[in-house]
Amino acid sequence: MIRHAELEEFSWSVRRQELWNRCRRSYFLHYYAARGGHDQFADSELRRIHEMRSLLSEKSYLRRLIAMELRNKFYLPHEEENPEFPEHVPRLSFAVMSRFNREFRRMLTGEFQRDHATPMLNTLYDNFTSASEIKARLDRQLSQMLDALESGVWAMLFRSRFLHRRPIDSPLKVAIGHLACFVAPIIAFQERGILSIVANGKTDSTALLLRYYAMNQLHIAPQNVHTLELIPEEGILKESGIELNIGHTLREIRNGAADMLNAIRPSGDVAIDDFPPNLNSCSDCNFRFFCN
Secondary structure, eight states, X not given: OEEEGGGSOOEEEHHHHHHHHHOHHHHHIIIIITTTTTSTXXXXXXXXXXXXXXXXXXXXXXXXXXXXXXHHHHTOOOTTSOSSSOOOOOOHHHHHHHHHHHHHHHHHTTHHHHOTTSOOBHHHHHTSSOHHHHHHHHHHHHHHHHHHHXXXXXXXXXXXXXXXXXXXXXXXXXXXXXXXXXXXXXXXXXXTTEEEEEESOOSHHHHHHHHHHXXXXXXXXXXXXXXXXXXXXXXXXXXXXXXXXXXXXXXXXXXXXXXXXXXXXXXXXXXXXXXXXXXXGGGGOTTHHHHO
């Protein structure tokens, strides 16, 4: 299997780096072999690879679900509310559970087969466990997360003044020289000159990219930027990038990107044989059946 690598701009992200480090074969299938598989008229093998690329683990799905609804609530004040001081803290749980029930029904009706942008769980796709068991397990986990958030950090976040809330794109494109990088913040707010950006990730790379964005786009000095990891299981925010070594982290990003680019042949092609599988990573890989 051979694909042309230059069909789209190369970009770096924490997720891409993690997949590269875990299994080169999985990396190839995810970023190159699946291209074009979103088209309903693509051939069956390409559609199948793209399906497997689009599957979500239960943990990543729940975290994404909560982040999306938290973001929606945070940036959507109601007309009747005070423009400066929000008075009523809406329950996050109603919006999250409603969205989850809606999306789970769509998973069961097979809508994912027609549109791979529709969320789909890898455990449900593989049919190892009954749908009712999966639903019950996720209901319990979501309820625990939402209880922790609503009794924890959610009220504090929502009570921040609307004037202090700073809209931020997600995913967010950040340029490091000529290298395009992507990071996925959830929300941002600014008080007393300090910009706080909340994300799901806790890596130094995430902290660095968010600081670069603040410095180059918002003209805020890095020391005035706090990056926070949302931990929904505990209902807390935890500061990240506290001991960030900018030079070291920059080298890691650039070296990682260089390794990925070096895997492209001089012709501009990428071939599956150049990306050996890591057989120790098969158990939690979406492509394990295709690979085997």
